[in-house]
Structure formats: C-alpha cells, structure tokens
Amino acid sequence: xxxxxxxEDDPDQSRNYADALCRQGxxxxxxAGRAEAQRAFAEHLPDLAILDIMLGDEIDGGFELCRAxxxxxxxxxxxxxxxxxxxxxxxxxxxxxxxDYQTKPISLKxxxxxxxxxxxxxxxxxxxxxxxxxxxGALRLDEEGLWAFWHEHPLSFTYTExxxxxxxxxxxxxxxxxxxxxxxxxxQGIVENNTINxxxxxxxxxxxxxxxxxxxxxxVYGFGYRWACP
Numbered sequence: 001x002x003x004x005x006x007x008e009d010d011p012d013q014s015r016n017y018a019d020a021l022c023r024q025g026x027x028x029x030x031x032a033g034r035a036e037a038q039r040a041f042a043e044h045l046p047d048l049a050i051l052d053i054m055l056g057d058e059i060d061g062g063f064e065l066c067r068a069x070x071x072x073x074x075x076x077x078x079x080x081x082x083x084x085x086x087x088x089x090x091x092x093x094x095x096x097x098x099x100d101y102q103t104k105p106i107s108l109k110x111x112x113x114x115x116x117x118x119x120x121x122x123x124x125x126x127x128x129x130x131x132x133x134x135x136x137g138a139l140r141l142d143e144e145g146l147w148a149f150w151h152e153h154p155l156s157f158t159y160t161e162x163x164x165x166x167x168x169x170x171x172x173x174x175x176x177x178x179x180x181x182x183x184x185x186x187x188q189g190i191v192e193n194n195t196i197n198x199x200x201x202x203x204x205x206x207x208x209x210x211x212x213x214x215x216x217x218x219x220v221y222g223f224g225y226r227w228a229c230p
Contacts, residue, residue: 002119003027005046007037009055020108034061038068045073053082070097077118091198099159137229153210160186161203168227176226200225
C-alpha cells in the first residue's frame with residue numbers, strides 16, 4: 001500500500017484530504033507542523049508528500065520541509081498545496097524540486113488524481129534505464145516515465161521542467177514552442193512568461209552541468225523557445 005504524508009496545520013482541511021486519499025486505498029499520515037513531520041520522516045519516508053507552505057508560525061515551513069525531504073530522497077514526489085498563489089511562491093516551490101504546485105481550494109477528486117498520476121510517473125521513472133525511449137541526437141526521452149538523459153547522463157528535472165522539455169522537442173520543427181504552449185505544458189493553470197523564462201533558465205543550467213557547451217534551447221524573441229539541436 002502506497003503511503004502519503006500530509007503536512008497541513010488546518011485540521012479540517014487535513015482531515016478532508018486524508019479521508020479522500022484513504023478512500024483511494026492509500027495509507028495516509030497527517031502532521032500539523034514541520035518539526036513533527038521531520039521527526040517522523042527521519043524514521044520513515046512516505047511514497048509522496050503533500051505540503052502546505054505556511055505551517056503554524058512558520059511562514060515558509062513547507063519550503064524548509066521540502067528541502068529536508070529532497071535531501072533525504074531526491075526522487076520523492078512532493079506536491080505543494082497552499083493558499084499562496086503568488087508567482088514568486090510558485091517559482092520557489094518548483095525551484096526546490098517539487099513535482100507539483102496546487103492552490104486551494106482544490107477538488108478532492110482532482111487531488112486524488114494528481115497523487116495517482118505522480119505515483120505512476122515515479123514507478124515508470126524507475127524503469128527508465130530499461131526502455132530505449134525516443135532518441136534525438138544526444139537527448140534520450142522516456143515520455144511515458146517523464147525522464148530525460150543527455151549523453152546518457154540523467155537530468156534531475158522537476159515534473160514541470162520535463163513537461164516543458166517535451167513540448168520543446170515536439171515543436172522543434174518550425175518556429176518552436178510558443179509561450180502559450182509552454183504554459184499549457186506546465187499544467188499549472190495561468191502561468192506568466194517570466195515563469196516560463198525561469199523554468200528555461202533552470203533547465204539550461206542543468207544541461208550545462210553535464211555539458212558546459214550546451215546551447216540547444218534558443219529564445220525566439222516575442223514568441224517563445226525552440227529546441228535547436230538535431
């Protein structure tokens with residue numbers, strides 16, 4: 001049985017989320033604060049974590065908890081579920097390595113679907129080395145498992161970054177991928193161009209960690225970006 005951790009300081013919301021996920025067959029554990037959750041995670045990590053950002057008196061408690069979780073297990077799926085909908089918070093959460101960022105209120109049915117989807121992706125990622133995937137020059141993509149390799153080195157992309165990369169590659173013939181298309185690819189609702197620019201900047205940096213000469217993601221002024229390598 002897959003285990004889900006919910007870190008939420010509102011007891012009613014925490015109970016509603018937990019009940020919805022329990023009905024889907026998950027083992028759910030809830031925590032009201034960062035310190036309590038971190039003590040539990042030191043002994044046992046869940047298969048997926050759902051974190052609020054504001055936890056009691058800690059304005060950024062969820063961000064701190066995410067850092068600690070991913071330091072223990074970098075491939076752990078983390079969903080931020082919060083009332084904070086500012087673009088800077090969304091960027092900060094995804095920059096930390098969260099797989100998803102959802103704002104309240106949220107449909108319990110939709111939350112259960114997001115959890116199931118991310119857990120399936122994590123399973124598929126574990127099989128990525130066993131599948132050939134799609135090869136485009138030095139890039140190998142496992143679209144089903146949302147995993148990417150550059151010169152056979154795995155790229156530590158977030159779920160959102162991988163979706164952006166897939167859109168770039170699909171649109172590589174012609175002008176490239178528009179800002180609107182890339183925003184839809186993030187699956188994050190309304191996304192500003194600056195957010196896309198931030199994702200692209202982080203993606204380039206991760207490619208460059210493997211290949212300092214990397215220059216395959218080009219800006220198309222006033223339009224979006226294109227994948228420029230064969």
